[in-house]
Amino acid sequence: MCSATARELADGTAYQLAITGHEGADEVLVGVVGLRLDAKARTGRIGYWVGRRFWGHGVAAEAAGRLVRWAMANLAIDRLIAEVATDNPASAAVLRRIGLRQVGEAVGEFRSRGGQHPVWQFLATRDDIFGHTEVEPPAAPGGKPLLLVAACALIDIDGRVLLARRPEGKKMAGLWEFPGGKLHPGETPEAALIRELREELGIDVSTACLAPFAFASHPYERFHLLMPLYLCRRWKGIPRAREGQTLSWVRPARLADYEMPPADKPLVPLLREFL
Numbered sequence: 001m002c003s004a005t006a007r008e009l010a011d012g013t014a015y016q017l018a019i020t021g022h023e024g025a026d027e028v029l030v031g032v033v034g035l036r037l038d039a040k041a042r043t044g045r046i047g048y049w050v051g052r053r054f055w056g057h058g059v060a061a062e063a064a065g066r067l068v069r070w071a072m073a074n075l076a077i078d079r080l081i082a083e084v085a086t087d088n089p090a091s092a093a094v095l096r097r098i099g100l101r102q103v104g105e106a107v108g109e110f111r112s113r114g115g116q117h118p119v120w121q122f123l124a125t126r127d128d129i130f131g132h133t134e135v136e137p138p139a140a141p142g143g144k145p146l147l148l149v150a151a152c153a154l155i156d157i158d159g160r161v162l163l164a165r166r167p168e169g170k171k172m173a174g175l176w177e178f179p180g181g182k183l184h185p186g187e188t189p190e191a192a193l194i195r196e197l198r199e200e201l202g203i204d205v206s207t208a209c210l211a212p213f214a215f216a217s218h219p220y221e222r223f224h225l226l227m228p229l230y231l232c233r234r235w236k237g238i239p240r241a242r243e244g245q246t247l248s249w250v251r252p253a254r255l256a257d258y259e260m261p262p263a264d265k266p267l268v269p270l271l272r273e274f275l
Helices: 003-011 059-074 089-097 126-130 189-201 252-257 267-274
Strands: 014-023 026-038 043-050 079-085 101-110 115-125 146-154 161-165 180-182 211-219 224-232 246-250
Touching: 003 014, 014 059, 026 059, 043 059, 059 079, 059 089, 059 126, 079 089, 079 101, 089 101, 089 115, 115 126, 146 161, 146 189, 161 252, 180 189, 189 224, 211 267, 246 252, 252 267
Parallel strands: 043 079, 146 224
Antiparallel strands: 014 026, 026 043, 079 115, 101 115, 146 180, 161 246, 211 224
């Protein structure tokens, strides 16, 4: 690894990764996949190269797809962009396969071609990469389906609030949220939270320790979300991530620093003021 690549990796500004394979006992370089970040724009630019003799084996789609899914779930970005020369439809097909969509045309600078060349521009958001992976409720006549979700603000002895970052593979992966989940048919919000907190965090909570605080009502594109938020200061066990999520205990004043789903955001100032 060259010094510049190592420095960018340490700084978290770029990730340049080798794609390797094996031929017998020898490890061989198959290609390279990289991601360069623009922190201010919360954007990542994806790029890749695969050796000619490895073309046609799905290497680029597998490597680039794995990197963009990891990036969306773990880095502070909201979108991915890429450019492909217009005479390279195979590379454009790779981008479409991993979830990016063509949004325009421009002229790009290519060192390998010694100058400028027409390019197709590609873009992806979380929904493009992860899709609508969660089961949505049936639509009501004349309106959007209503999704009922219960959430809980766990508050420790120091007044910090527990947030969980949605893991790779889930819709809105990479965003922080209050622990909780969807209500099962016939289930009360309190019963749903007791079940979800045990499944997600391995802790036991009683109904008496759940205090209703506020609720969110938010129209998403394909459904309307109704989410009561409860407060809880007492539970049994130590919260641990059991479903691949990342956990963070956050001071109330810093809650707004964590990127959250649209439905959760209005709850932050209410919680911050209360605490």
